[in-house]
Amino acid sequence: MAQMEQQLEQHVPQMAISASTQELAALIDAHLGALRSPSPAWRVGDSPISGRGVFAARNIEKGEELFREHTLLVGPTAHRGRNLRTCIHCYHQPPGESEESALCSAGCGLPVCPDCAPSERHAVECQLFRKWQPKHLSIIEPRALRILSVVRCFFLSEPQRQLLYAMQANTDRYYMREVQRAAECFEHFPRDPDMLEYFYRTVCAFNTNAFESRCHIDGQEVVTRALFPLAGLLNHQCTPNAAHHFEDGETIVVTATERIPAGAEITMSYTKLLWSTLARKIFLGMTKHFMCQCPRCQDPTVS
Numbered sequence: 001m002a003q004m005e006q007q008l009e010q011h012v013p014q015m016a017i018s019a020s021t022q023e024l025a026a027l028i029d030a031h032l033g034a035l036r037s038p039s040p041a042w043r044v045g046d047s048p049i050s051g052r053g054v055f056a057a058r059n060i061e062k063g064e065e066l067f068r069e070h071t072l073l074v075g076p077t078a079h080r081g082r083n084l085r086t087c088i089h090c091y092h093q094p095p096g097e098s099e100e101s102a103l104c105s106a107g108c109g110l111p112v113c114p115d116c117a118p119s120e121r122h123a124v125e126c127q128l129f130r131k132w133q134p135k136h137l138s139i140i141e142p143r144a145l146r147i148l149s150v151v152r153c154f155f156l157s158e159p160q161r162q163l164l165y166a167m168q169a170n171t172d173r174y175y176m177r178e179v180q181r182a183a184e185c186f187e188h189f190p191r192d193p194d195m196l197e198y199f200y201r202t203v204c205a206f207n208t209n210a211f212e213s214r215c216h217i218d219g220q221e222v223v224t225r226a227l228f229p230l231a232g233l234l235n236h237q238c239t240p241n242a243a244h245h246f247e248d249g250e251t252i253v254v255t256a257t258e259r260i261p262a263g264a265e266i267t268m269s270y271t272k273l274l275w276s277t278l279a280r281k282i283f284l285g286m287t288k289h290f291m292c293q294c295p296r297c298q299d300p301t302v303s
């Protein structure tokens, strides 16, 4: 543990962020679109905890909904051992039993239901995956499926790309493995360094900010990994004042769990609150690259 603390103090590996806090706030407003309240209870600002954060713009009551947000990027987690037979667009189960019967008949290697297969949304992703020539067309390949959430950065508009580049992106030498593992599943995965760099940045942004969003569709638990730029700005505290839930696989709702005075930072917990201090420290150090210095972590009498 002492060694991990020392390493984290010496080097916090992060990619450069080009946008100022003000520019980030403007990009988030544009991203929220119609979901942005005309007088939000929050504002984006520089945080004494770390980097940028979200602050109460007025007194907020316990239980108040702070904001809801649609995802910027989302895709299946595709963990091995999970049911991969889920449509990549609507998350319903395609008919049939086998993995092969769930795959797009055009040969992109992605599971898709009969309703979504002819959609415009699917056409662009299908075309891209077919161009790369998937090696496996009778099974759902988890490595190729998992990279979908990352590859969707390809279809972002210019302001959305700017927003992605304004998000914190911690680096880790293992993160590039996700792109390399996906590349092994295709005959012609892109080799262009700029494209690979863009994918790598997106993987880093996912690993720094993403939520595992869970919902139930057709009686099955659907787990996606999703990037929410505003919710992702919330810094961690082990005694947080806000919590989140998902309305569907693609919308997050953040609510105050206690009264938050105007000006205070709005925080959430990245760990399970009932975990011990040691378990929280190890998890945060290994996955988020920081040592929590919150009052609960500093107090030797509580865990």
Ligand SMILES: C[S@@+](CC[C@H](N)C(=O)[O-])C[C@H]1O[C@@H](n2cnc3c(N)ncnc32)[C@H](O)[C@@H]1O
Residues within 6 Å of the ligand: 047, 049, 050, 051, 052, 053, 167, 168, 170, 208, 209, 232, 233, 234, 235, 236, 237, 288, 289, 290, 291, 292, 293, 294
């Ligand atoms: C999801 S981002 C939070 C937003 C981030 N502050 C920003 O400027 O974009 C997670 C990162 O914020 C930093 N962070 C969040 N909570 C922290 C805390 N309690 N102590 C130290 N760093 C924290 C860590 O660098 C972590 O990897």
